[in-house]
Amino acid sequence: MPRPYLALVTHGAGDLRIEERVLPEPAAHEAVVAVGYGGICGSDLHYVSHGAVGESVLRGPMVLGHEVSGHVEVPAADGSGPARGTPVTVHPATPCGTCPQCAAGRRNLCPTAGYLGSAARFPHTDGAFAQRHVVAAERLLPLPAGLPVRTGALAEPASVAWHAVSRAGDVTGRRVFVAGAGPIGALVVAVLHRAGADEIVVSDLHERPLRIARELGATETRTAADLEGRVDEVGADIAIDSSGTAPGMATAVRALRRGGHLVLLGLPPRAEQPFLAGLVVTRELTVAGSLRFDTELADVVAALADGSLRADPVISHEFPLADAETAFALARDSAASGKVLLTF
Ligand SMILES: [Zn+2]
Ligand SMILES: [Zn+2]
Numbered sequence: 001m002p003r004p005y006l007a008l009v010t011h012g013a014g015d016l017r018i019e020e021r022v023l024p025e026p027a028a029h030e031a032v033v034a035v036g037y038g039g040i041c042g043s044d045l046h047y048v049s050h051g052a053v054g055e056s057v058l059r060g061p062m063v064l065g066h067e068v069s070g071h072v073e074v075p076a077a078d079g080s081g082p083a084r085g086t087p088v089t090v091h092p093a094t095p096c097g098t099c100p101q102c103a104a105g106r107r108n109l110c111p112t113a114g115y116l117g118s119a120a121r122f123p124h125t126d127g128a129f130a131q132r133h134v135v136a137a138e139r140l141l142p143l144p145a146g147l148p149v150r151t152g153a154l155a156e157p158a159s160v161a162w163h164a165v166s167r168a169g170d171v172t173g174r175r176v177f178v179a180g181a182g183p184i185g186a187l188v189v190a191v192l193h194r195a196g197a198d199e200i201v202v203s204d205l206h207e208r209p210l211r212i213a214r215e216l217g218a219t220e221t222r223t224a225a226d227l228e229g230r231v232d233e234v235g236a237d238i239a240i241d242s243s244g245t246a247p248g249m250a251t252a253v254r255a256l257r258r259g260g261h262l263v264l265l266g267l268p269p270r271a272e273q274p275f276l277a278g279l280v281v282t283r284e285l286t287v288a289g290s291l292r293f294d295t296e297l298a299d300v301v302a303a304l305a306d307g308s309l310r311a312d313p314v315i316s317h318e319f320p321l322a323d324a325e326t327a328f329a330l331a332r333d334s335a336a337s338g339k340v341l342l343t344f
Helices: 042-050 155-166 183-195 207-215 246-254 277-282 296-305 321-332
Strands: 004-012 015-022 030-039 068-074 087-090 132-136 140-142 175-179 199-204 220-223 236-241 256-264 286-289 315-320 339-343
Touching (some): 004 321, 015 321, 068 132, 140 296, 155 183, 175 183, 175 246, 183 199, 183 207, 199 207, 207 220, 315 321
Parallel strands (some): 315 339
Antiparallel strands (some): 004 015, 030 132, 030 339, 068 087, 087 140
């Protein structure tokens, strides 16, 4: 019997709609999740503002959202996956499992993987900003008792941060610089703090995100204006750029000592970006990219549940689905908001 529900759909730049959808009949291995919370991500904002994220261009309507948590409403008929009523978060990726990258254990690099709410492929992969979401039960991660479902919506972005920190090597006792203190940058700070980084220096354009970064373990925070002309004095062992902007990346490179390690996490908007390649040579820097995550989601859920990883301070606002326009406008204003959640 068809059951209607509401979903948040973009039809292209500047076009955000709440639409009624009909729940498809789940396959035997699929469960129905009653979505509780969804975090608005930079990619959701880009689809709505520009109709594209990097090379992924909208060619038709798409349900947004990949940072969600909720409860199992209908468990998978084949008995796999969590039982009815279990609080869960959803792994957004569907790697193929058989290509060389998947075989090598780097499933986040699978070239044919789908991702919730992504226009990388056509037909697009609908996201989970919806009252109901049908998904393979194996992609559900139960949230341990005591971990609020609301916090569970942060598991996805925290996993992105967790993976980026793992790309930096051992951070124990290190002096680390983080460029950009938006939700991802702030979560990078939280993961660094948990991993035993000694000093965590953070820069951002605005004061408010820096305040959140301090709450999550930053030992020193600077506005970009404050750091102007003095970046080379930072002398970090490791720098992580979460800004994805040319000035942010330049700051991250300059903040490194000779022999330092750079991780690029923020996704620059265009194919060609100015980059201080000369300093990579003369300081003999090691450069690593960081894309999404794989099994880190389970580590993050465990760390959030045992309290060793704090993430809640990144949440700044919460709106019902009906106020999605307001929520998106606020999420776009990085001086005024951190992670903005939708409730379904
Ligand atoms: Zn995200
Ligand atoms: Zn693969």
